[in-house]
Amino acid sequence: xxxxxxEFPVNVSPSSQNKKLLxxxxxPIIFIGKKKIIGYEALIDSGSxxxxxxxxxxxxxxxxxxxxxxxxxxxxxxxxxxxxEHIIDIRVAGKKYETKIIFSRHIPPNSYGILGQQGxxxxxxxxxxxxxxxxxxx
Numbered sequence: 001x002x003x004x005x006x007e008f009p010v011n012v013s014p015s016s017q018n019k020k021l022l023x024x025x026x027x028p029i030i031f032i033g034k035k036k037i038i039g040y041e042a043l044i045d046s047g048s049x050x051x052x053x054x055x056x057x058x059x060x061x062x063x064x065x066x067x068x069x070x071x072x073x074x075x076x077x078x079x080x081x082x083x084x085e086h087i088i089d090i091r092v093a094g095k096k097y098e099t100k101i102i103f104s105r106h107i108p109p110n111s112y113g114i115l116g117q118q119g120x121x122x123x124x125x126x127x128x129x130x131x132x133x134x135x136x137x138x
Contacts, residue, residue, distance in 0.1 A: 001093040003027045005133040025128060025135045026112055032089040032096065033061035041112050042092075044126060044135060048116030049073070051099060054107040058086065063103070071102050081106050093137035097123055 005023035012018045024043060031038040038060055040053070050073060058065045068084030083104030090099055092115070099119040107113075115121075127136040 001137050003093075003135045003137065005130070005135065023130065023133055027092065027115075027135065027137065029113070029115070030091040031057060031061055032091060033063070036061055042115045043112045044120070044128075044137075045114045045116055046121065046126075046128075048114045049118055050116045051101045051114060051119040052081070052083065052107065052116070053101055053103055053113035054111065055083070055103040055105045057113075058084075058103040061088070063088070065103055065105075068103070073102065092120070093124065095123070099123070 003025070006026045008022045008024060009019040010022055012020050026041050026043050029040050029042050031040060038057060040057065042051075042053075050071075052073070055065050063086055065084050068086040071083050071085050073081050073083065081104055083102040083106070085100050085102050087098055088101045089096060090101075101119065125138040127138070129135070
């Protein structure tokens with residue numbers, strides 16, 4: 001399934017009114033809980049080892065956050081991030097599967113989740129075409 005990169009206008013500099021476009025590989029996903037289904041958007045991140053999402057999603061799904069396996073992962077600049085790993089059903093690119101998700105209260109709310117190597121890339125073939133601005137998830 002093909003997805004178009006998302007466009008993000010950003011200021012060239014803090015004092016400039018000139019904007020430039022950045023493009024990011026963001027795809028829609030669906031979390032499938034026992035009583036709730038949640039649509040969300042996630043950044044496909046080949047540099048991330050794990051799937052990482054805001055803990056608010058676990059709350060909405062009715063998942064007891066702290067009952068999961070406690071994990072500490074490293075973010076950008078070796079920033080330590082505490083979270084809890086759970087097995088969750090998700091649907092991406094028309095495929096429903098069970099995967100590990102690390103939910104963390106240290107992720108800014110309303111930010112994109114991260115689809116990483118373990119739990120996403122190991123389930124799909126992913127092709128990035130930045131020049132044509134699309135991602136293909138097979």
